[in-house]
Amino acid sequence: MCRQECFNSPYGTDYFPQYAESLSPPSSSQTFGILSAVAKETATYLIGGSIPEIDPATSRLYNTSLVFSPKGDLLATHRKVHLFDIDIPGKIKFKESEVLSPGDTMTIFETEYGKIGLGICYDIRFPELAMTAARKGCFVMVYPGAFNMTTGPLHWSLLARSRAVDNQIYVALCSPARDLGATYHAWGHSMVVDPNGSILEELEASEGIAIADLDNERVDEVRKGIPVTKQRRFDVYKNVAD
Numbered sequence: 403m404c405r406q407e408c409f410n411s412p413y414g415t416d417y418f419p420q421y422a423e424s425l426s427p428p429s430s431s432q433t434f435g436i437l438s439a440v441a442k443e444t445a446t447y448l449i450g451g452s453i454p455e456i457d458p459a460t461s462r463l464y465n466t467s468l469v470f471s472p473k474g475d476l477l478a479t480h481r482k483v484h485l486f487d488i489d490i491p492g493k494i495k496f497k498e499s500e501v502l503s504p505g506d507t508m509t510i511f512e513t514e515y516g517k518i519g520l521g522i523c524y525d526i527r528f529p530e531l532a533m534t535a536a537r538k539g540c541f542v543m544v545y546p547g548a549f550n551m552t553t554g555p556l557h558w559s560l561l562a563r564s565r566a567v568d569n570q571i572y573v574a575l576c577s578p579a580r581d582l583g584a585t586y587h588a589w590g591h592s593m594v595v596d597p598n599g600s601i602l603e604e605l606e607a608s609e610g611i612a613i614a615d616l617d618n619e620r621v622d623e624v625r626k627g628i629p630v631t632k633q634r635r636f637d638v639y640k641n642v643a644d
Contacts, residue, residue, distance in 0.1 A: 403441075403444070403446050403447070403448045403449065404448075404449040404451065404544055404546060404574060404576040405437075405448075405449065405450050405451030405546060405576060406451045406546050406547070406548065406576045406577055406578045406588075406592075407451055407452045407465070407522060407523050407546040407547050407548040407576075407577075407578070408451070408452055408453065408454065408465070408548060408578075409450075409451040409452070409453070409546075409578065410433050410451075410453050411453065411454050412584060412585060412586065413548050413578070413584075413586040413588070414585055414586055415496075415497065415498065415500050415501045415502075417454075418454040418463055418465075418501050418502060419454075419456075419463060419501060421453075421454050422453075422454040422455060422456035422463050423453060423454070423455060423456065424455070424456050424457070424458050425455055425466070425468075425479070426457065426458055426459070428476060431453075433450070433453050434468060434476075437450040437468055437470055438470050438474040438475075438476070439474060440470075441470035441471065441472060441473075441474050442470075442472070442473055442474030444472075445472040446472055447469070447470070447471060447472060447477075447513055447518075448469070448470045449467060449468075449469050449520065449544055449546065449576075450467060450468040450469065450470065451467065451546040451576065452465050452466055452467040452482065452522050452523075452546050453465075453466055453467075453468070454466075454502075455481070462503040463501055463502050463503060464481040464482065464502060464503055464504075464505060465481065465482035465485075465498070465502055465522055465523075466479060466480065466481050466482070466505075467479070467480040467481075467482075467509075467520060467522055467546060469509075469511055469520065477511045477512075478509050478510075478511040478520065479509070480505065480507075480508075480509035480520045480521070480522065481504070481505025481506075481507075482498075482502070482504065482505055482521075482522040482523065482524070482525060483504055483505045483506070483507075483508065483521070483522075483525055483528075483531065484504065484524045484525050484527065484528050485498040485499045485502055485504050485524065486498045486523065486524040487499050488553075490552055490553075493552040494550055494552045494553075496550075498524075508521075508531055508534060508535065509521075510535055510538060510540055515541075515616070515618070516539070516540070516541040516542075516618055517535075517538065517539045517540040517541065518540055518541075518542050518543075518544060519531070519532065519535030519536070519538075519540040519542070519543040519544070520543070520544055520545075521543060521544075521545045522545065522546055522547065523545060523546065523547035523548055523549070524547075525545060526543075526545045526547065526561045526562070526565060526575070527557075527561060529564070529565065529568055530642045531543075532565045532568065532569055532571070532573075533568065533569055533642055533643065534642055534643045535569075535571075536569035536570070536571050537641070537643035538643060540571060541571055541572060541616070541618050541621050542571055542572035542573065542574060542616055543565060543569075543571060543572070543573050543574070544573075544574045544576070545562075545573070545574070545575050545576070546575075546576045547575050547576065547577055548577055548578050548586070548588045548589075549577065549588065549589040550586065550587060550588060550589060551580075551587045551589060553589070554588075554589020554590075554591065555589065558575065558577075558589055558591055558593075559591070559593065559601070559604075562575050562593055562595045562601075563595050563599040563601070564599075566595040566596065566597055566598075566599050567597075567598070567599040569597075570597040570598075570621060570624045570625050570628070570630070570631065571597050571621060572594065572595065572596060572597060572616050572621070573594070573595045574593070574594045574595075574614075575591075575592055575593050575594075576592045577589060577590050577591060577592045578590070579607060579608050579609040579610075580607035580608070588607075589607070590605065590606060590607035590608070591604055591605060591606065591607065592604070592605045592610070592612050593605070593612065594612055594614040594616075596620060596624075597620055597621050597624040597625075598624050602614040
């Protein structure tokens with residue numbers, strides 16, 4: 403299961419300091435406890451979207467995703483690596499770096515189904531993250547995100563399908579539903595894309611649940627048909643996974 407980006411906070415730099423929770427120790431975070439309990443109660447792997455996190459040692463804020471096992475144990479923590487700093491004239495200006503600090507590690511976690519790579523929203527625009535995860539054996543990249551009414555129509559589906567086709571893996575995006583009464587209007591359209599770039603499931607802008615079967619054999623099938631994973635020329639260009 404996956405939740406959306408900043409699911410426990412309004413999305414905006416004015417709100418992050420107000421809603422930020424400390425994860426030191428994890429038990430001090432109310433959201434951590436709720437996510438852990440839900441994962442255990444439902445006996446599922448849970449990618450807890452993301453939350454504003456404050457590091458009490460440095461007072462720095464992060465956009466952080468927590469991953470839990472079916473037993474409710476913490477499996478992985480991902481701090482958003484690429485901060486959403488954009489300025490599209492006449493459309494939208496947003497600068498996460500005004501209050502947030504970037505993470506400095508990529509995140510991969512193991513399950514009995516295979517390795518899963520994790521990014522948050524703007525991370526999807528940087529293909530190196532998914533490329534490295536795929537070459538380290540991930541069969542799916544998951545991105546909790548919150549594209550807006552400008553970037554969503556332009557690139558949400560395009561980026562999901564591009565990362566899937568680039569690496570011949572599954573890609574899953576989880577967005578907030580669109581709330582026109584909020585200060586930030588999310589695009590919505592949570593989706594799951596297969597290794598061939600086909601959209602398996604896509605929601606509309608309203609609330610909903612997308613369910614899809616992810617099959618490792620499909621990854622192998624696509625890679626055998628179009629074997630780009632074996633045809634790369636690292637004698638000509640650098641392997642970003644090194």
